[in-house]
Amino acid sequence: MEHLHYIDLTNTNENIKNALTLLETSDACLWYLNTNYELLAFNNVFTSHMMAYANISPQIGDKDIILDHFPKEFSDRVSKMYKIAFSGEVVKSIEKGFDTDGTDADIIMIFKPIFNELREVTGIVCLRRDISEYIYLKEQLDEKKEKMKHITWQQSHIVRGPLSTAMGIAKLLEDRPLLDPSAHDEYMDLIKGLNSKLEELDIVVRKMIVESAEHA
Numbered sequence: 001m002e003h004l005h006y007i008d009l010t011n012t013n014e015n016i017k018n019a020l021t022l023l024e025t026s027d028a029c030l031w032y033l034n035t036n037y038e039l040l041a042f043n044n045v046f047t048s049h050m051m052a053y054a055n056i057s058p059q060i061g062d063k064d065i066i067l068d069h070f071p072k073e074f075s076d077r078v079s080k081m082y083k084i085a086f087s088g089e090v091v092k093s094i095e096k097g098f099d100t101d102g103t104d105a106d107i108i109m110i111f112k113p114i115f116n117e118l119r120e121v122t123g124i125v126c127l128r129r130d131i132s133e134y135i136y137l138k139e140q141l142d143e144k145k146e147k148m149k150h151i152t153w154q155q156s157h158i159v160r161g162p163l164s165t166a167m168g169i170a171k172l173l174e175d176r177p178l179l180d181p182s183a184h185d186e187y188m189d190l191i192k193g194l195n196s197k198l199e200e201l202d203i204v205v206r207k208m209i210v211e212s213a214e215h216a
Helices: 014-025 044-054 065-069 072-086 132-158 160-175 181-214
Strands: 029-034 039-043 091-098 104-115 121-130
Touching: 029 044, 039 044, 044 065, 065 072, 072 091, 072 104, 072 121, 104 132, 160 181
Parallel strands: none
Antiparallel strands: 029 039, 029 121, 091 104, 104 121
């Protein structure tokens, strides 16, 4: 568990206590601001981020570092999210960014208001997390779903065609007298047609088996 920087919140409401429990147990970058934009609590991940991006070691009571020391485009987005959260709404953003080591990353930010007993906003809890692995796994899953849809389409269309034809030919053979000499040529044509459709069906099924194995 990461060490949590905190102030005495003994007399605050249960919502804030629960929010600080989240700060203690999460490995995400988390920080808590009061309505004056002062840092009241943060975890070590937040400290690492502030050192990496702004070379500043945050202290309890500091004004929010992001608004004053980060690139304007980013700080403006965060400022808008702060205002929405301070108005009493949960706000979320998913965007491309970078991690503390400078590598590209998919980032989610969630800012959540904290209320007192009178439903007044007393502060906000802010979360920033690298979800690159989640995005990658989701993309892989979506790709597999598309492949499975294609296989399902093959089952319902490509396979059904020759199978229906083969079943029809088999029915004709069943209905014709087997020992009728005059039907010999017709029988041979039907049998050739049946074999052709069964071979076609065999090729499709073999291809489906290979595709299913590749995307299992």
